[in-house]
């Protein structure tokens with residue numbers, strides 16, 4: 001009835017496609033919820049409320065003369081609940097954690113696949129930070145690796161096999177992709193399960209399937225106390241009792257509220 005906010009839909013789609021991690025989803029939802037506020041502040045809520053609001057209180061039967069509310073019979077899904085559930089579910093299933101030795105092997109293979117180029121270097125200290133000076137028609141070494149400037153001046157550089165800046169960049173990118181791919185597909189991402197479950201429950205909650213119309217007094221009794229009003233005389237008595245202590249009317253409509 002109330003559509004799931006587009007932010008939530010996007011997070012759910014990305015999680016299902018394994019484009020974001022559970023943690024990233026949780027952060028995105030946090031930001032979206034802070035912006036949206038609670039559902040009962042949404043415009044869509046106010047519109048949907050008009051459609052589901054009945055003409056009488058479902059507990060005491062009070063009609064038009066009463067102020068009527070749409071009351072959920074289920075609580076607003078709490079993320080913390082789904083986190084705990086997902087964590088304990090994972091612990092029970094003995095899921096394989098991320099295989100770090102396999103990642104290290106992949107990382108090593110990425111580096112090994114890149115062929116170092118023959119690069120010019122300082123013949124004295126083998127540093128690659130050398131500079132050609134046109135005026136002097138000679139090279140100077142700018143290396144400071146030993147604490148002091150090498151400053152060696154030479155005309156013919158030595159050669160050494162070394163990765164270029166582009167090669168190093170490419171290696172970094174591939175390693176990052178490997179890591180990203182691993183964490184997006186890990187089986188022990190309990191936060192992913194928690195967020196998917198929570199979004200699913202939010203969809204049910206927002207469908208307003210589990211609501212009823214209550215008058216102000218019955219809504220208060222239900223929310224704030226463990227009492228219910230007698231359908232005949234209105235006397236408030238504990239939910240656990242079956243017969244009104246005032247007029248002895250039996251409560252035939254026993255509903256169990258979770």
Ligand SMILES: [Zn+2]
Pocket residue numbers: 057058059060061062214215216217218219
């Ligand atoms: Zn009522």
Ligand SMILES: [Zn+2]
Pocket residue numbers: 122123124125126127141142143150151152
């Ligand atoms: Zn040098």
Ligand SMILES: [Zn+2]
Pocket residue numbers: 230231232233234235244245246247248249
């Ligand atoms: Zn009664």
